[in-house]
Each structure stands twice: as structure tokens, then as C-alpha cells.
Amino acid sequence: MKLSSIAAALSLGLLSGAVNAEIIHTKVAILGRAQNVKIGTNSTIELGCNWVQGLGTNPINLLRQKYNLKTAVTHYDDLTFIDEHGKKVNGSARNNEFSERYSKLEDMATQRAKDNQVDFSGRTGMSLAGWFPKSPMDDAIEYFGYDWEMGETPEVSSSTFSTLNGLASYSTDFGPDSDGDLMNIDPRGFRYIFLQEAARVFKPNDKRLKLKTKVKTVEYDKNKVTIYTDKDTIIADYAISTFSVGVLQHRDVQWKPEMPDWKLEGIFGFHLATYTKIFLSFPTQFWDNTQYTLYANPTTRGLYSVWQNMNAPGFFPQGTKDNIFMVTVTQDYAYRVESMTDAQVQAELMDVLRSMYGKNIPEPNAIVFPRWHSDPLFRGSYSNWPIGELDQHHENMVAPLNNRVFFSGEAMSKRYYGFLQGAWITGGQVATKVNQCIKSKCPVSTYYPKLYNAKAQGSIVKREVVV
Ligand SMILES: *[C@@H]1O[C@H](CO)[C@@H](O)[C@H](O)[C@H]1NC(C)=O
Numbered sequence: 001m002k003l004s005s006i007a008a009a010l011s012l013g014l015l016s017g018a019v020n021a022e023i024i025h026t027k028v029a030i031l032g033r034a035q036n037v038k039i040g041t042n043s044t045i046e047l048g049c050n051w052v053q054g055l056g057t058n059p060i061n062l063l064r065q066k067y068n069l070k071t072a073v074t075h076y077d078d079l080t081f082i083d084e085h086g087k088k089v090n091g092s093a094r095n096n097e098f099s100e101r102y103s104k105l106e107d108m109a110t111q112r113a114k115d116n117q118v119d120f121s122g123r124t125g126m127s128l129a130g131w132f133p134k135s136p137m138d139d140a141i142e143y144f145g146y147d148w149e150m151g152e153t154p155e156v157s158s159s160t161f162s163t164l165n166g167l168a169s170y171s172t173d174f175g176p177d178s179d180g181d182l183m184n185i186d187p188r189g190f191r192y193i194f195l196q197e198a199a200r201v202f203k204p205n206d207k208r209l210k211l212k213t214k215v216k217t218v219e220y221d222k223n224k225v226t227i228y229t230d231k232d233t234i235i236a237d238y239a240i241s242t243f244s245v246g247v248l249q250h251r252d253v254q255w256k257p258e259m260p261d262w263k264l265e266g267i268f269g270f271h272l273a274t275y276t277k278i279f280l281s282f283p284t285q286f287w288d289n290t291q292y293t294l295y296a297n298p299t300t301r302g303l304y305s306v307w308q309n310m311n312a313p314g315f316f317p318q319g320t321k322d323n324i325f326m327v328t329v330t331q332d333y334a335y336r337v338e339s340m341t342d343a344q345v346q347a348e349l350m351d352v353l354r355s356m357y358g359k360n361i362p363e364p365n366a367i368v369f370p371r372w373h374s375d376p377l378f379r380g381s382y383s384n385w386p387i388g389e390l391d392q393h394h395e396n397m398v399a400p401l402n403n404r405v406f407f408s409g410e411a412m413s414k415r416y417y418g419f420l421q422g423a424w425i426t427g428g429q430v431a432t433k434v435n436q437c438i439k440s441k442c443p444v445s446t447y448y449p450k451l452y453n454a455k456a457q458g459s460i461v462k463r464e465v466v467v
């Protein structure tokens, strides 16, 4: 449940640096994955980014305060457990155990990062920390604690980078009060704060902003950048790409010349997770009043396991016609529902809900979910650092092309990838760089033409095993 990026901030940084630039963005204007819709009679739900994650001086938290966004405090332990037989059980002992083991993983990862040891996967880390899931409920607990956060399984995720990433936002970078998550429930939508910031720069119908325009080709050389869109051609001194890493991976945009191999390797090795919230609106509330309900799916690890009560105390009002229950799917489960019709997904979810609550529950009057992965403008929700991507790969992914095309967006933030603050902060950083290019000379960027295995002594000297 990390964020999704927005392109807005990024390009804005450039403009507020008083550069005369044109901003191109596709059909969703400047808001990227900050999108909200109505469901039921009168409720506003977020299809993309939904949480302020990391409080304190996190710039997204400061924007929340500046615009008085209505939010609710997330309590992850305000939780009901329903087992694979549909029986309510007390899963808190195992849930606490998971949290303790996960803290142990974080301690190990932090130490290993300090010692410059190689990365290890989420699964390896959880196993080293002593967590071994043994039941469908354990799987649900693990899915909630891991996949539901990273957007992908522990098998494919990095332990080192995800630990540094989480600690940066929640404990090290934004001050002593940074540990917390606020869910946006403002009827103006989360995007309101970005629209307001954009309004500081753009006038209504501003000609510099090209809406409903698709970028087809980016051509770059030592002296300029030429952008071919489906409507026109723009020649510029510099360009800032805010394409999602998924769009870069899917080759939806043509690059002339093709990007160098060292950069492509960095891009192709990274992951854009797909995190899909499915909202159902019911005439009555038949689920528990806790913020979350965990269901131990008997056959498939974590599938339809994490349900969120949008009418929990402090969230949407209770006793109205809008009773909203939301379930999240990630990765392959998300791709699967994207390929199904809304009606098919609803039927499948109703089967699950009847296993949880019995046969006599009402049908929903609405179902809403985004299809981020199939959408060529997005190709996913937010990035996740996979095992196998080195930090040098990441630097290669971020490195500019010929000091003419620069890259920003949440995935380009080594520290805050996956979070809104990553999008916001890399936008500011890249804007500063481009400003420097314009005013004097581009700053030096690093990249690694070839990456080699680290051969420390230990990996080549045979050692006797002492038992
Ligand atoms: C709709 O929701 C808004 C914001 O939550 C509230 O102020 C308004 O009174 C609601 N309108 C109706 C008709 O329920």
C-alpha cells in the first residue's frame, strides 16, 4: 500500500525554477496515478495512491497539512481474523510473531547494509529471522505484512533495499513523529493537493500544458531533445521523463537512438508492482467493525485475504447507503482480475464473502477497480526493488541520456521508491539539475558501463566447515 507516483510534482519543480518549458502529459493531465472516483451514492475512493506514509516533515505530509486534507489514522492491528472454514479466530499471537520476525529481518538488513554485504531476498530474510508459515492463516498474515506492503512476494523482493526504504520514511528522515500512516478520505480526492500545487504554476487552459497528448518517440542527441507526440513535435534543450518504469519497460515509447545497454539493464531489472484495490459497495454492513479483516484463503496464499472496512470508525460515515468493503490483490492476482469482467470478479468475490460470512449476505450495488497494469499509460502501480538489482543498476536506470533527457518519478528514488515522497523529491532533484544545466553546466552524473561480481576473499578461498 505504498503510493503511486504522480508526474505533477516533477515537472512542477522545473517550472517553478522559472524555466520556460512545455509539459506534456497523457490523458490524465498532470496527476499520474492520483485518481479518484465516486462509488455508491456519495463516497469518494482512491484508485491509486491513498496513504500519506511517513509523517513528520515528509513533504507529502506537509502538503496534507497545508491543504487540510481529511485523513484517518491506519491501525494495522485493528484486525479480525477469519480462518479457512469461515470461523472467526484469534490470530493475534501469530500476527505478533510475524511482526517480531519482520523486525528481526530489518535489523539484519540494516547491519548487512552497513557491512556492505550482498542483498538477500525477502524470503531468505524471513527464514533467517525464523518465520516459517505453516497454515493458510500464516499465509494471510504474511501476505498482509509483506506483499500488501511491497506489492510483490518475498521471493522476488529485496530485503536490504526494502528495509532501508521503509526506515527512511518511517523513522530516519522525517523527524521523531514520522512513524505513521494516514489514509486519505477527503471527498476532494488525494489529487487535490497536487492540483493546488499545480495551480501555483499553471493558469487555466495554460498553453504550456499539453493534455490528451501521447508521446510516441523521444529523440535525443548531444545538443537537443525532440519529442514526437500524436499531435505535434517539440524541440527542447532538455526533457524530464516521468514515465513509470513500467512504461519504460514495455517499450511503449520509442527511443532514438535506443538507450544504451547499461541503462536498459537497470530499467529491465527493476519492478513495477501492480497493487489493485477492489471496492464493493453494499446496502448494509455485514462485516466486522475493525479496520481490517484477514481471511485465510484455503487454497491460494493471500488471495482475497486482506479486506478493509472503509466505514470503520473515523473513516466514511456509518449508517448510510454506502457500506464499502475493499479487498486488495497484487502481482499475478492483479493481472488475473484485470483480464476478467467486473461481473466475473464480483461473482468470485461473492463466493469468498459467502465462505466468510454465510449465505445470507446481500449483493453489492457497485464494484470498482482500476486496471493499472494493462493501461499503457501506467503499466502498474508503484515500484518494488527486486532481488538481483544492485544499487549501481539503479543509478544506471536514473542516469540522464547525454545530459539532455533526465529521469524522475517514484521508481527513480533510491531512498523512497514506491512512495509519493519519492516522486516528489526526485522531481525536485532533477529540476534542480536541469536548472543547473541551463544556467551554467550540468552536474556530473555517475553510471556504470559494466557491472562485475564482487569477489571478496571469502568467495574464492575454500574454507573448512567446522561443526
Ligand atoms: C456527500 O458527501 C459529502 C462529503 O462527505 C457531504 O458533505 C455531503 O453532505 C454528502 N451529501 C449527501 C447528499 O449525502
Ligand SMILES: *[C@@H]1O[C@H](CO)[C@@H](O)[C@H](O)[C@H]1NC(C)=O
Binding pocket: 090, 091, 092, 093
Ligand atoms: C487473543 O490472544 C491474545 C494472546 O495471544 C490475547 O492477549 C488477546 O486478548 C486475545 N484477544 C481476544 C479478542 O480474545
